[in-house]
Amino acid sequence: MSPFPQRRGRRNTGNDVSEPVTPDRSNGWKVWALFAYAFCMTSGYVSCRTVGDGLFLHRLGAEKLPAMYLVAAAAVGLGTFLYGKVAARRSLEYVVAATHVTLAGLTWWLEHLTRTHPDLTAPIAAVYLLAELRGALGSIHFATLLHEVFPDGLPAHVPALSGLGSTLAGMVFGVAIGLVTHAVGAPRLLEIAAAMDLAIAALLSALATHLIKARRSGSPANDASARPAMMETPPSLLHVTTKDDPAGAAATSGTEGHNGPGGSEEPAATGDLSATPRPPRNWRSVPRAARWIATIVVLRSFLVLLVDFHWKTVTDVVIDATPSAEASLTAYFGWFYGVLFALTGLTQLTVSGTVIRTLGTRRSAAVFPSATLLVVLVAALFPTRWMLWGAMTVKVMDVLRRSVADHAIQLAYRAVPEPDRRWTIAVIGGWVKPTAEAIAAAVLIEHTALGHSVTWLRALIVLCCLMWLVLTLHRPRRKRSSNTPRAVRT
Template sequence: MFKIPTYERSTVLLLFAFSLVIATSYIVARTIGDSLFLSRIGNEHLSLVFVLSGIFTAIVASAWYLLTKKYSVATTIQVSSFCFAAFTLTAFVLLPKYHHSFWLLAAIYLMADIKGCINAINIVLALNTKLGREASKSAWTVVGLAAPIAAVLAGGALALESAVLSIQTWLIVGMCLDVVAMAIGFGLKYQANIKAVLAVGSDQASSTTKPTAFKIPDYHSPLCSKAKTYVCSDKFRKWIGILIAAKVIVLTILAFEWKSAANTVFEGQTTSLVQFFGIYYGVVGFATIVLQLLLTDRFLSGKRLTVPVILMPAMLLFVSVSIFLSPSVVIVLVFATIGKSLDAWRRSVHDTTLNFLYTRIRRGQRRFAISLNSGLIKPLAEVAAASVIFLGTPVAYRSVLAAVLLLWVFAGYRLVRLVKSTDKITEAKQSTLFSNLVIRLNAIFRSKAKEDGRRIHADPIDGQTY
């Protein structure tokens, strides 16, 4: 099903393992953080912790951006994983004594958000650094399968074992996963990227011998085979930044609606909330795998960008209107869960397409754009959304939800248009170069024929002789 060249397999294996581990760790941390805070603190302070989450995530992510500029992605992975493991161990020690402390439970909740943000930066940087434009599209697809597989495994385990395993046990599981991620980061430090492998051959990537010619197999189909010209980095950063900001605002408001409704419906019972969230992550993870296998590979061809980028906000418009008109909290939970279930599409197609689009700007601008969007724009958008929730009424933030969804659609349209217009310019230039080459060759042949005393009448475009 996936034709991954031999020289890519070790890199893909490490990236797959890293994505699997950090996704599992995040789901465990997210489920435990949500369940503990909602069951022991309640909905009344949820908007406040959303604001705190955005502020602290923005601060940490800004510092992380400076770190990624100075150190390699493997080093940042090791540092972040160590910090997450240390915090989880601290929470494990303090939770039995301060089991209803707002600040401890808020810190556990915030750490899940910070972990998601930092690990998102790490995996996107790792993909663009180790795979980049030169890797096959199957490599990107396989690595993208790790997160939904993790969701199925972690979600299923949380749903089935939540009544047996204690919260402290799950904290230890999360800490162990962070330690494994740190070890994988050490392995990535010594793993050559695909560009280096292609430069010297798969069997010479780590040697100092003289590079030899390396024949790329026929099935090697670079993701950017249709994107040999880079797009304007300023316009790209503008529209993808607006898109990500709009997306984060929408998903934050939707997450608040979903968590609040779930806590109300399940009456703040920790075990019930863990089971509900676990089932959700498992089902969405399975759906993501199906979509990843059936659709992602096709959409990554680079030509069909409209559906991957714009379909999700269009569907969420229907969800937002339904939530706005819902007469009861149970109906709100149903439609909010439907909206959250679109994460299957987001993770398998939408986000994968956006991550791939980063390869359309130059390498020097790529790291800056990724860190800016994931590390600064995303948390600031979370603060903006949380502030609307904290200060506004349900009618107010639901109206904001619908308005920002329209902005998401528009930004996606402009981003797709930018990429496609660049492709058209590239194709036009290639066509012009080919035509000029044919004309030059015909001129040479005619000159040669004249010297030999022969007259060849050739069409200057298609080269037909008559």
């Protein structure tokens, strides 16, 4: 049975003749194939992520995390750059399959080193970097496969259905890791990631025939690089109208349609995508909406890194002092990520769209810093024995970032004029975000070197939240046109 909704609609042809539109039942297997890819990809990521976090905190310590943040940002940037060079010269199915076979070999080798040589530090750092690289490449692969598998146009509900494989995998494997880690040992869990890589390679072999046929038919594939984070849009956002301009300038009024994955009005996919992006001459010529988004992305990068370091530092202090700390840390991360995926999926399916429709783009972006600020202030009052619960609650607010704030920021790209939109997306994703993460890591390195307390770290989190709230809740006055009659000015 095809997972496509059985709906009938009407469309207007060039001769203004109305005819029924029925879903293509032959596309059902494509959705399930993408679902399987998302499931296997996320399963491997969660397995590698939990082992990397657990081994790193136990064997190297939380004080080494800031330096690893800095190295990881550079490694992911270099890795994705090299991947882009290779992908431009070879077919997609070959590149994705070869990437996962390589990841499988590296993962099995690192599993052997971490298990047989526990005194070596380089393999532990390599596992952590491998988890970061898996997350980055997995997102790129999924977004690209969506458009290669549907070269004639991506139905808006396909990413929502296939993306559920990622949520399901995070829940299932997070809980499973929490249950079996003490029995098998943390390093052994890397074998799950390697096995999932080989499963993806087999899946790509099955998809290869279809992809080759699509290319030979001459159907133009969509430009996946121009659509950021499309797989993350929840089903509840598939029909959201942008109510306000996040930068204080009016957005296009009366615009309504599929704002979710594959919709014709996705911010990055609107306008002439074949045109070369034009960079502005100077900072003042950058559209106000683009400056607003860039500033929000900088604050988000700082806040996410600060909260992550705060949480893992407290976790290292509390759990690493227990017997069998390595297995306990890995099991804890497994349980936590499983719950986080479950809460994120539930929030996306139920309240994300309602929040953004009710509050609008600008105020929706303030939900995450508002909740984080409140929880940080309350957690500061917790007694020492509840310190881990306080840090964990602050980290759980990441659910609101993933399910509400990130999608509000995606919708905010609509306010950027079409000629500047692709340039804005490329610069923010390729330069602004990595640079902000590197600066935040440098701040944390200085924090660790000076021996500042957790209180100082909480103060930085509060500062970032307040700056974010001021930026999102303050609306600058719009310039009035001298030709506009006073009676109609707003």
